[in-house]
Amino acid sequence: MVATKSRQRSTAPGDPARRRLIEAGMKIFAERGFDGTTTRDIASEVGLSPASLYVHFRSKEQLLYVISLGGHQFVDGLVREALEVSDDPAEQMGALAEGVVAGHLDRHDVARVINNEVERLGPDHQDEILRMRGEVTSRIADTIERGIAAGIFDPVDVPVTAVAITSLISDCCRWYRTDDADEVAHIAAQYRRLVLGMLGHREDRSGRGTGLRRAG
Amino acid sequence: MVATKSRQRSTAPGDPARRRLIEAGMKIFAERGFDGTTTRDIASEVGLSPASLYVHFRSKEQLLYVISLGGHQFVDGLVREALEVSDDPAEQMGALAEGVVAGHLDRHDVARVINNEVERLGPDHQDEILRMRGEVTSRIADTIERGIAAGIFDPVDVPVTAVAITSLISDCCRWYRTDDADEVAHIAAQYRRLVLGMLGHREDRSGRGTGLRRAG
DNA sequence: GTCTATAGCGGGATAGAC
DNA sequence: GTCTATCCCGCTATAGAC
Incomplete structure (x- = not known):
């Protein structure tokens, strides 16, 4: 069996909101596809307003x-x-x-x-x-x-x-x-x-x- | 080598518009995905108005x-x-x-x-x-x-x-x-x-x- | 860094004339 | 069966207060 370690993502460690948005994006993009996902879906998944997404991503x-x-x-x-x-x-x-x-x-x-x-x-x-x-x-x-x-x-x-x-x-x-x-x-x-x-x-x-x- | 025959689709033969919409849908859904495709894209691909799609499909x-x-x-x-x-x-x-x-x-x-x-x-x-x-x-x-x-x-x-x-x-x-x-x-x-x-x-x-x- | 509010646009689907 | 016109909704992204 082969281990599955080294899960590091390119996220800054001291920025939980950004990381949570990334995790939410992974989950919802996987479920509904990119075009089937709204920025509201992602933001609300992590308890933020839609606008907050644009603080962390262009x-x-x-x-x-x-x-x-x-x-x-x-x-x-x-x-x-x-x-x-x-x-x-x-x-x-x-x-x-x-x-x-x-x-x-x-x-x-x-x-x-x-x-x-x-x-x-x-x-x-x-x-x-x-x-x-x-x-x-x-x-x-x-x-x-x-x-x-x-x-x-x-x-x-x-x-x-x-x-x-x-x-x-x-x-x-x-x-x-x-x-x-x-x-x-x-x-x-x-x-x-x-x-x-x-x-x-x-x-x-x-x-x-x-x-x-x-x-x- | 194995032949690739029997291309029949479930389209009525005497309905060219319906078939053309199906062919256009295949092409554009394949390129841009279902959610990335608009009914206008499909209709205009076959030279019809957006509304015409709804005559042939619910x-x-x-x-x-x-x-x-x-x-x-x-x-x-x-x-x-x-x-x-x-x-x-x-x-x-x-x-x-x-x-x-x-x-x-x-x-x-x-x-x-x-x-x-x-x-x-x-x-x-x-x-x-x-x-x-x-x-x-x-x-x-x-x-x-x-x-x-x-x-x-x-x-x-x-x-x-x-x-x-x-x-x-x-x-x-x-x-x-x-x-x-x-x-x-x-x-x-x-x-x-x-x-x-x-x-x-x-x-x-x-x-x-x-x-x-x-x-x- | 978060919010509320909204601009600005484009989407699916329908109404009704021809 | 096709069109034009349009309803109504929801989308991305931004403005500006806190």
Whole structure:
């Protein structure tokens, strides 16, 4: 199982109202979508007047941007953590799938927002967020390539497979919504198997991969 | 490769305006989301006044419902077609993955709408559409079970795997947008491999599955 | 940093002529 | 079946007092 730590958001610590607005935005954007959410919804959720939102954020779009940025930093953290567990591409990919899925189910509100509301960002913010998402896919592609080179993954089409894995482990928050930690762990473990299966990695084949480097 | 025929929608044939509104709705809902689309956007796209929409649909939500229903009937058709290619669960699942992905890329506008806008439907319509989506997952689960029974799939967690496959082959329209038929065919073929990999089905293992029934 | 009040605009849907 | 005109409402964002 992969831990889900480092929840830091880009919020100043001494500003509770701002953070509460962010948390409310995550929750309500996830439920109703950006365009289905009013600034009144968010403000009243935290017991503030609609106008107060504009003390902390230039616009409703800016709030979405801050949430999206924090969400992607969270995912980046999950990915980096996973890649550090080993030098073995199969271990890395397994940890990555399991960790990202667990993180997405754990924080399914943010996960839904960063998946579904990217296109509601302004052009510049959208570009930036999509670049961050692209970096996750790049890391996955790189791991696949190392696994193929090590002979422990099938010689799949790398770009398509990297996108498919990104898609699969991100989209889980569309299908599951649970606070049961055991259930989260179970689902995440299954997704690990499924992702390694996509790469043709069988446990009984790992003996073949004598060329792989173990972590120092 | 799997064909993408039977495009019939639930539109009366002698009513071009209604159909044009449906096509416009597919396009614009896909681009901007249901809540980001105005009835004026849709009407002006087909050269009608805003009021004309209400001659053909009770409400904006009703238009979304009609589009969603047609989209799910389209997907249902793809699934049924795929299941008819053979009695071999691996052939069926491969055809299903390839066909659904090809269909989703071919008609990525409808695909995006049925994936992203379900929750904008009213409660009853939403229930109905989610039931249709659930039936697709059920058919996938059934195919997985038959494959496991035949010894050609790994003994995976059936519910989780069925959801994951549904997720993967539906979500492709988030990542790809192309009118190049060759590219569509290539991506769909890759997804076939990936899905069969999730099930632990290797081509070189199919000899093991002597217990499987061939189509009559 | 919070509030009340409101500007300014645009939305879904309807009325009624043609 | 289409139009023009419009109702009525709610939205984002701002002004200005406290």
